[in-house]
Amino acid sequence: MNVWQFTEQPYHPVWDATSDPLKNILPNSRLDPRKAADLYDEYMAQWQLCDELGINIMINEHHATATSMSASCTLPLAALARTTKNVRLMSLGIPIANRADPVRVAEEIAMIDTYSRGRFEMGFVRGAQYEVFAASGNPVSQTRRFDEAYRLIIKTLTTHDAPFSWNGEFFKYRGVNIWPRCYQDPHPPVWMVAIGAAAGGWIAEQKARVGTFLNGRASKLLFDGYRRRWLELGWGMPPVSQFGYMGLVAVANTETEAKRRAYQIAGYIRTQSRLAPQFTSPPGYVPSRFVAKEMRLKTNKEYVAEQQTLLTSSGKRVMLAKASIDELIDAFVAFAGTPDQVFEQVKAYHDYVGGVGNLIMMGQGGDLSHADTIDSLSLFAREVMPRLQDLHVDGYEPPTLQRAAA
Amino acid sequence: MGTEEATTSVKLGDINVEIIDRGKGRPLVFLHSAEGIAECEPFFSCIETSTRLIATSHPGFGRTDLPAPFCTIDDLAYFYLDLFDKLQLRDAILVGASFGGWIAAEIAVRSTAHLSHLILADALGIRVSKDETEVEIQDVFTLNPVELERRKFVDPAKWKRNHSELSDDVLSIIARNRESSALFGWSPYMYNPLLLRWLHRINVPTLVLWGEHDGIASVDYGRSYAAAIPGARFDLVPDAAHLPHLEQPARFATLVAKFAGITPALS
Numbered sequence: 045m046n047v048w049q050f051t052e053q054p055y056h057p058v059w060d061a062t063s064d065p066l067k068n069i070l071p072n073s074r075l076d077p078r079k080a081a082d083l084y085d086e087y088m089a090q091w092q093l094c095d096e097l098g099i100n101i102m103i104n105e106h107h108a109t110a111t112s113m114s115a116s117c118t119l120p121l122a123a124l125a126r127t128t129k130n131v132r133l134m135s136l137g138i139p140i141a142n143r144a145d146p147v148r149v150a151e152e153i154a155m156i157d158t159y160s161r162g163r164f165e166m167g168f169v170r171g172a173q174y175e176v177f178a179a180s181g182n183p184v185s186q187t188r189r190f191d192e193a194y195r196l197i198i199k200t201l202t203t204h205d206a207p208f209s210w211n212g213e214f215f216k217y218r219g220v221n222i223w224p225r226c227y228q229d230p231h232p233p234v235w236m237v238a239i240g241a242a243a244g245g246w247i248a249e250q251k252a253r254v255g256t257f258l259n260g261r262a263s264k265l266l267f268d269g270y271r272r273r274w275l276e277l278g279w280g281m282p283p284v285s286q287f288g289y290m291g292l293v294a295v296a297n298t299e300t301e302a303k304r305r306a307y308q309i310a311g312y313i314r315t316q317s318r319l320a321p322q323f324t325s326p327p328g329y330v331p332s333r334f335v336a337k338e339m340r341l342k343t344n345k346e347y348v349a350e351q352q353t354l355l356t357s358s359g360k361r362v363m364l365a366k367a368s369i370d371e372l373i374d375a376f377v378a379f380a381g382t383p384d385q386v387f388e389q390v391k392a393y394h395d396y397v398g399g400v401g402n403l404i405m406m407g408q409g410g411d412l413s414h415a416d417t418i419d420s421l422s423l424f425a426r427e428v429m430p431r432l433q434d435l436h437v438d439g440y441e442p443p444t445l446q447r448a449a450a
Numbered sequence: 451m452g453t454e455e456a457t458t459s460v461k462l463g464d465i466n467v468e469i470i471d472r473g474k475g476r477p478l479v480f481l482h483s484a485e486g487i488a489e490c491e492p493f494f495s496c497i498e499t500s501t502r503l504i505a506t507s508h509p510g511f512g513r514t515d516l517p518a519p520f521c522t523i524d525d526l527a528y529f530y531l532d533l534f535d536k537l538q539l540r541d542a543i544l545v546g547a548s549f550g551g552w553i554a555a556e557i558a559v560r561s562t563a564h565l566s567h568l569i570l571a572d573a574l575g576i577r578v579s580k581d582e583t584e585v586e587i588q589d590v591f592t593l594n595p596v597e598l599e600r601r602k603f604v605d606p607a608k609w610k611r612n613h614s615e616l617s618d619d620v621l622s623i624i625a626r627n628r629e630s631s632a633l634f635g636w637s638p639y640m641y642n643p644l645l646l647r648w649l650h651r652i653n654v655p656t657l658v659l660w661g662e663h664d665g666i667a668s669v670d671y672g673r674s675y676a677a678a679i680p681g682a683r684f685d686l687v688p689d690a691a692h693l694p695h696l697e698q699p700a701r702f703a704t705l706v707a708k709f710a711g712i713t714p715a716l717s
Contacts, residue, residue, distance in 0.1 A: 184633045185521070326632070332629045
C-alpha cells in the first residue's frame with residue numbers, strides 16, 4: 045500500500061477570529077503575511093520529513109479561501125521536486141476546467157516530472173462548487189471544458205513528432221510543441237476524483253486512478269463500480285493501485301491524545317460549511333432538473349450538511365459535519381488512536397472495500413501544531429506503515445448491481 | 451401573485467417554443483427577464499386588449515427547448531428573427547425587459563424589418579465604462595441573496611417566494627432559468643462588448659424605460675443606453691426598481707401603449 049500525506053495548508057489563525065464565511069469574500073487583509081510564511085515553513089518541513097519517512101506527498105489546490113493557502117498546487121510540487129529525493133509527488137488536483145491555458149498546465153507537468161526524475165503523478169479535478177466564482181469559467185459548461193482540457197493535455201504530453209494545432213470549443217492553439225516533455229513514459233499516472241459512485245465509470249474507462257475523500261463506506265460503491273466497468277470492458281480486475289482513499293489520520297502514544305489530534309484536524313470538516321449561501325450552488329454545476337429538491341430545503345447549510353452523510357457500522361447514518369470523532373472512526377472517515385489501533389482501523393477499511401492501494405492521509409489539518417503533526421507522521425511511518433504492506437484481499441469480486449442495491 | 455399563465459407551444463424547426471399568443475391587433479412581442487414569463491400576467495392583462503400579445507420563453511427558459519449548440523446572445527437574436535419570420539410579423543412593437551432587453555437590442559441592430567417600435571426596459575447588454583473595475587451591472591450570481599432582492603425590487607417582501615410551497619415543476623423552471631442566464635450571460639457578465647458601437651443601427655422609434663430605483667443597473671447606465679440609440683427617448687418609471695413590468699404593471703403598460711400608439715386597458 046502506498047501512503048500519502050496531505051494537508052490543505054490552512055490559514056487557521058483567522059478561523060476563530062471571525063464568524064464570517066471563510067471562502068470567496070473574506071478580505072485578504074485578514075491574513076498576516078508573516079503568519080502565512082510561518083505556516084508555509086511548517087507545511088514544507090512536514091513534507092520534507094515525509095521524504096525521509098517514505099510517505100509520499102499529495103498537494104491540492106483551492107482559491108480565495110482561508111481554509112487553504114494552496115492557490116497553485118504546482119508551485120510547492122515544483123519546490124519539492126528539487127528538495128525531495130525518494131517519495132512520489134501527486135497533484136490532486138489541478139482544476140483544469142478553471143485554468144485558462146491547458147497547454148501551460150502540460151508544460152508545468154513536464155517540468156515537475158523532469159525536475160523530480162519521474163516521481164510525479166498528475167491528478168485533475170473539476171474543482172469545488174464555490175471555486176467557480178474565483179475562476180473565470182462558466183459553470184454551465186464546466187464538465188465539457190474539463191473533458192476538452194483533459195484531452196488536450198494528454199495530446200500535448202504524448203505528441204513528440206511535430207507541433208499540432210487545436211481548434212476546440214473552448215481552447216484554440218496554433219502550434220503546440222512543449223519543451224521539455226515528460227520524464228515518465230508515456231506520462232505521469234493520471235488521477236481523478238469522484239465522490240459519488242456514478243462518476244467512477246467514466247474514470248474507469250480512462251484507466252485513470254480514482255481518489256475519493258472522507259466518504260467512508262460509500263467509497264466501496266465507487267470502487268466496485270469502477271471494477272465492474274473494467275470487467276465489462278474485458279480488462280480484468282483493476283489492481284488496487286488504481287484506488288485511493290483519504291481519511292483523517294492521527295497517531296499518538298495514547299488514544300486520548302490521538303483523538304485530540306483528530307479533533308483538531310477535523311477543523312477541516314467543521315469549516316466546510318462556512319460559506320455564504322450565494323456560492324453553494326453555482327448555476328448549472330448540478331443540472332437544473334436535479335436542483336428542485338435542493339431548493340426546497342430551508343437553508344443551503346442544511347442542504348450541504350444533508351448531502352454529506354456517513355453510514356456507521358450499526359446501519360445508522362450520521363452527518364459528516366456533526367459526527368463525533370468516535371463516529372468518524374466508526375464510519376472509516378478518521379483513523380485515530382495508538383499505532384495498533386490505527387493499524388486495525390485501516391485494515392478494517394481496507395478489507396471492507398475489497399482492497400485499496402493508496403491511503404491518502406490528512407495528517408495535518410486545522411490548527412494541529414507542527415510538533416504534533418511531526419510526531420503523528422513519525423509514529424505512523426515507524427509503527428503502522430510497515431504493517432500495511434502485508435495487507436491484501438484475495439479473490440475479491442465486486443457484487444453485481446442487483447446484489448449491491450439489496 | 452405567483453399564478454402561472456396558460457401557455458401553448460409552437461414549433462420553430464425542431465425547437466418547441468413555449469408561447470402566449472393572445473388578443474388581436476398589431477403584434478406586441480414581449481421578451482422576458484431572467485425571471486421568466488411567470489408572474490407577468492398583471493402586465494399582460496393590461497396590454498393585451500388592444501394588441502396581439504406574443505410572449506415566449508427564450509430557448510433554455512421556461513418550457514422552451516434549448517438547442518444543444520446555443521450558447522451566445524447571437525443565437526437568441528437569430529432565434530427570434532427566425533420566429534418573427536415564421537409568424538410573419540409586421541409593424542410589431544418589441545418590448546424587452548432586463549435580459550430580454552439585451553436580446554431586443556441585439557435583434558434591432560441586426561434587423562428591424564418586422565418592427566415598428568422598440569422599447570427597452572432596464573435593459574442589460576452594453577458596457578459603457580472604460581474603468582475595468584467599475585461594476586455597471588450588479589452580479590446576480592454573487593450578491594448576498596437579501597441584498598439581491600433589495601436591488602431588484604422596491605418592495606422585496608412582496609416578491610419573496612417560499613420554495614417549500616412550490617411544485618417540483620415550478621422549481622425546476624426557476625433552476626432552469628437561472629442556469630440559462632448563466633449559459634448566455636456569465637462572461638462577459640450580461641453584456642456584449644460589441645453592442646454599444648452597433649446601437650447606431652437601430653432605425654425605429656425607441657423608448658428606454660428605467661425603474662427609478664433600479665439597483666441592478668443604474669439610471670445613469672440607462673441614460674447612456676438611450677443616448678447611443680438615434681432619437682431614443684428616456685423615461686423613468688416611479689416606484690419601481692429593476693423590473694417595472696412586475697412592480698408597476700399598469701403604469702408600465704400605459705407608458706408602452708402611449709409610446710407605441712395603442713390604447714391600453716383601463717385598470
